[in-house]
Amino acid sequence: MTDQNKTSEKPWGGRFSEPTDAFVERFTASVGFDQRLYHHDITGSIAHATMLARVGVLTDEERDQIIEGLQAIKAEIEAGSFGWSVSLEDVHMNIEARLTDRIGITGKKLHTGRSRNDQVATDIRLYLRDEIDVIGEEIRRLQFGLLDLAEREADTVMPGFTHLQTAQPVTFGHHMMAWFEMLERDHQRLLDCRKRVNIMPLGAAALAGTTYPIDRAYTAELLGFDAPTENSLDSVSDRDFAIEFCAFASLLMTHLSRFSEELVLWTSSQFDFIDLPDRFCTGSSIMPQKKNPDVPELVRGKTGRVNGHLVSLLTLMKGQPLAYNKDNQEDKEPLFDTVDTVKGCLKAYGDMVPALQVKREQTRTAARRGFSTATDLADYLVKRGVPFRDAHEIVGKAVAFGVAEKRDLSEMTLEELQRFSTVIEADVFEVLTLDGSVQARNHIGGTAPDQVRAAVSRARTRLA
Ligand code: ARG
Numbered sequence: 001m002t003d004q005n006k007t008s009e010k011p012w013g014g015r016f017s018e019p020t021d022a023f024v025e026r027f028t029a030s031v032g033f034d035q036r037l038y039h040h041d042i043t044g045s046i047a048h049a050t051m052l053a054r055v056g057v058l059t060d061e062e063r064d065q066i067i068e069g070l071q072a073i074k075a076e077i078e079a080g081s082f083g084w085s086v087s088l089e090d091v092h093m094n095i096e097a098r099l100t101d102r103i104g105i106t107g108k109k110l111h112t113g114r115s116r117n118d119q120v121a122t123d124i125r126l127y128l129r130d131e132i133d134v135i136g137e138e139i140r141r142l143q144f145g146l147l148d149l150a151e152r153e154a155d156t157v158m159p160g161f162t163h164l165q166t167a168q169p170v171t172f173g174h175h176m177m178a179w180f181e182m183l184e185r186d187h188q189r190l191l192d193c194r195k196r197v198n199i200m201p202l203g204a205a206a207l208a209g210t211t212y213p214i215d216r217a218y219t220a221e222l223l224g225f226d227a228p229t230e231n232s233l234d235s236v237s238d239r240d241f242a243i244e245f246c247a248f249a250s251l252l253m254t255h256l257s258r259f260s261e262e263l264v265l266w267t268s269s270q271f272d273f274i275d276l277p278d279r280f281c282t283g284s285s286i287m288p289q290k291k292n293p294d295v296p297e298l299v300r301g302k303t304g305r306v307n308g309h310l311v312s313l314l315t316l317m318k319g320q321p322l323a324y325n326k327d328n329q330e331d332k333e334p335l336f337d338t339v340d341t342v343k344g345c346l347k348a349y350g351d352m353v354p355a356l357q358v359k360r361e362q363t364r365t366a367a368r369r370g371f372s373t374a375t376d377l378a379d380y381l382v383k384r385g386v387p388f389r390d391a392h393e394i395v396g397k398a399v400a401f402g403v404a405e406k407r408d409l410s411e412m413t414l415e416e417l418q419r420f421s422t423v424i425e426a427d428v429f430e431v432l433t434l435d436g437s438v439q440a441r442n443h444i445g446g447t448a449p450d451q452v453r454a455a456v457s458r459a460r461t462r463l464a
């Protein structure tokens with residue numbers, strides 16, 4: 001990056017009598033990070049020039065010169081030969097200055113009827129719209145991975161937990177479908193956010209609109225926006241669409257973080273429910289036996305920065321009077337980092353989840369511990385006329401006996417069980433088995449293997 005500090009070089013230098021302080025120049029510049037918007041900045045400028053020619057503000061020849069120049073600049077940037085200059089402050093003025101270098105005086109006409117205020121608001125929306133589409137695809141990829149896994153493990157029994165204590169047996173597929181549903185809501189939130197991102201601020205100019213006969217609907221159509229914004233002051237000042245995206249991202253990361261926590265627990269030798277392929281794990285430099293679940297741990301950790309970015313943007317916005325303020329330049333780094341982090345985490349999970357190996361014997365053995373079918377015994381008693389509260393008490397006593405004897409309910413004899421209630425008969429053992437327990441929860445949203453398969457098939461239809 002070059003540093004040419006002459007007042008005359010500033011596109012806004014006219015009313016200034018001394019050059020910008022060298023530190024202030026660096027301090028106020030955003031080109032170090034907003035150059036990543038170059039592609040969308042050029043796309044927006046091409047549409048703007050096309051519209052200006054259509055309404056007669058530029059000639060067709062000027063428009064073509066500008067478009068050619070901008071395309072050449074894009075090629076320079078992509079080839080790495082573009083000289084970014086801090087003294088030109090941001091991506092917008094860098095590109096505009098280069099355009100004038102390349103095509104001469106016509107380059108100076110591009111900025112007619114617009115301001116960097118509506119330009120930057122447009123660029124961020126174009127950028128975010130593209131990223132939203134990529135992120136939406138990545139969520140879908142992970143969801144399909146979960147559907148395959150749920151189908152594969154529809155009959156696999158594992159303990160279900162509340163308070164992280166064994167509660168009732170569930171199927172592994174059912175557990176995966178819980179994750180799927182969380183992601184489905186995240187996907188819906190993302191699509192909903194996209195509707196409000198895809199509105200075009202261009203034409204608001206600095207804050208009040210412009211005196212040229214611009215055709216905003218036409219520019220919006222060229223750029224694939226659903227409509228132009230309704231109010232010029234609002235257009236250049238609010239960043240609520242970016243905040244909304246960050247709120248979506250925080251919730252998505254919260255979900256990924258919860259999956260991560262479970263994967264970390266499940267790979268531990270204490271749980272031993274799953275195996276992650278070596279390619280998603282790392283070792284320890286001192287303990288030779290270690291295989292650490294770094295990917296889930298890192299995803300869980302990265303949730304912190306995404307939540308932080310949401311708070312940054314909310315705080316950035318909360319004290320600002322209308323309309324544009326320089327504060328808004330601070331919207332970019334949190335937004336960019338949120339996008340990068342979410343994409344990275346989704347990529348890692350999309351690759352890792354289908355490769356997860358479930359240790360079916362271990363999950364079944366674990367489900368047998370902790371009296372996971374106690375509720376089934378209580379339900380059995382209720383079906384034979386015992387009021388639920390009494391049934392709860394009876395089973396509680398049977399569990400206390402089991403704890404003392406170190407035996408599960410299913411390992412007791414019929415005579416032993418009958419000591420707690422005379423309504424118990426030999427068919428009780430059907431409900432005390434793990435498979436009987438999960439199969440009995442056979443309704444929409446229940447854990448029965450057939451319900452998991454039905455839920456997977458409904459989900460596939462939803463996603464088709
Ligand atoms: N770099 C600025 C930003 O990111 C562009 C808009 C600057 N507008 C202005 N009037 N200083 O917000």
